[in-house]
Amino acid sequence: MLDTYGLSQLPHKVKDLPVLPQAVLEVLQVLRNDNLSAEHCIQLIEKDPALAARTLRLANSAFYGAPGRVARIADAVSMLGLRTVSGVLAAAALTQAFPASACAGFDFAAYWRHGLAVAMSARSLASHCGLDPEQAFLAGLMHDIGQLVLAAHFPAAGNAVQALMTSTDVPRVRAEQTLLGQDHCQVGALLAVHWRFPAPIVEAIAQHHAPPPAAASAPAALDLTGLVHACDAVAHALDLAGLAEEAVPEIDLSVWTRLRLDEARAMRLFASVEGGVRDMCAALSL
Amino acid sequence: MTDPTLPRPASPPPASEPQAAVAPADARQQQLFRHTLRESRIHPLAPLLRRYRSLRTLAAPNSDEETRHA
Numbered sequence: 001m002l003d004t005y006g007l008s009q010l011p012h013k014v015k016d017l018p019v020l021p022q023a024v025l026e027v028l029q030v031l032r033n034d035n036l037s038a039e040h041c042i043q044l045i046e047k048d049p050a051l052a053a054r055t056l057r058l059a060n061s062a063f064y065g066a067p068g069r070v071a072r073i074a075d076a077v078s079m080l081g082l083r084t085v086s087g088v089l090a091a092a093a094l095t096q097a098f099p100a101s102a103c104a105g106f107d108f109a110a111y112w113r114h115g116l117a118v119a120m121s122a123r124s125l126a127s128h129c130g131l132d133p134e135q136a137f138l139a140g141l142m143h144d145i146g147q148l149v150l151a152a153h154f155p156a157a158g159n160a161v162q163a164l165m166t167s168t169d170v171p172r173v174r175a176e177q178t179l180l181g182q183d184h185c186q187v188g189a190l191l192a193v194h195w196r197f198p199a200p201i202v203e204a205i206a207q208h209h210a211p212p213p214a215a216a217s218a219p220a221a222l223d224l225t226g227l228v229h230a231c232d233a234v235a236h237a238l239d240l241a242g243l244a245e246e247a248v249p250e251i252d253l254s255v256w257t258r259l260r261l262d263e264a265r266a267m268r269l270f271a272s273v274e275g276g277v278r279d280m281c282a283a284l285s286l
Numbered sequence: 287m288t289d290p291t292l293p294r295p296a297s298p299p300p301a302s303e304p305q306a307a308v309a310p311a312d313a314r315q316q317q318l319f320r321h322t323l324r325e326s327r328i329h330p331l332a333p334l335l336r337r338y339r340s341l342r343t344l345a346a347p348n349s350d351e352e353t354r355h356a
């Protein structure tokens with residue numbers, strides 16, 4: 001395939017991307033089960049006024065049930081939990097790494113609304129699947145990060161993909177594979193490795209549109225990749241991104257069976273994700 | 287001005303408010319699931335979403351009422 005859009009430069013571009021701020025890297029260690037105390041986490045957040053403001057705004061959002069009552073970072077961390085705070089910090093850092101101005105022609109707010117919907121949906125279902133809720137949150141939040149890399153650093157490629165999607169109504173991943181020979185899943189995985197994310201999150205980003213079959217050793221178990229795949233479909237179906245051309249992607253039948261989403265659980269999930277996304281978008285000014 | 291020679295409707299057109307309230311939601315749902323519908327298949331999430339939207343629609347008037355009384 002001809003390198004019409006300069007994607008051969010992709011590995012170099014990704015390596016040139018800034019690493020995550022040190023504060024966020026340190027807080028993300030929580031997700032790798034390293035030893036990071038709440039006190040250390042609080043100190044890291046307090047050092048960065050923007051992160052501190054976002055953390056307080058989230059703790060005070062209606063979603064967490066204490067509007068206007070949380071004034072100290074320590075109280076916010078205690079209320080939200082260390083791992084939720086780390087997810088918020090990751091979201092904050094990512095919005096800084098890819099500012100809207102760098103993504104011309106890309107609906108930045110819609111992207112984040114969808115990411116938050118997948119993150120909340122994954123966190124909500126993780127325990128039911130025997131998975132870690134906060135790792136699921138981060139994987140959901142990051143799953144489409146390759147789209148941001150393409151939009152910010154290969155705008156011609158991003159625009160061509162968008163044009164093909166509009167003219168032929170094919171899913172984004174198929175338009176990317178047709179035009180670019182690779183897709184946002186592969187691109188996102190490159191960045192996730194560069195940012196030293198845990199291996200299960202890298203795998204979820206890389207394979208969320210084509211989850212691997214169930215492991216022979218645990219045929220009924222759903223792994224993080226399968227969970228993100230299912231929650232991606234849930235988030236599109238809830239129509240929270242605000243895109244006219246929204247379409248719900250296919251869901252792998254093996255994943256769907258292993259998810260065991262009965263009607264009562266689905267109704268609770270949909271309601272909590274709709275409310276949660278609204279409040280978190282307000283807290284993060286999205 | 288209305289032409290007096292034109293036949294006047296004997297009665298108002300059939301009440302269309304409830305249909306008008308539901309139809310756009312159905313149309314949007316079909317739009318969202320169009321890729322699977324195009325292949326004459328039903329997406330596993332489609333019935334659950336339809337149920338959720340109908341429950342929300344039923345609950346909405348009560349919520350408005352509660353808000354007004356609050």
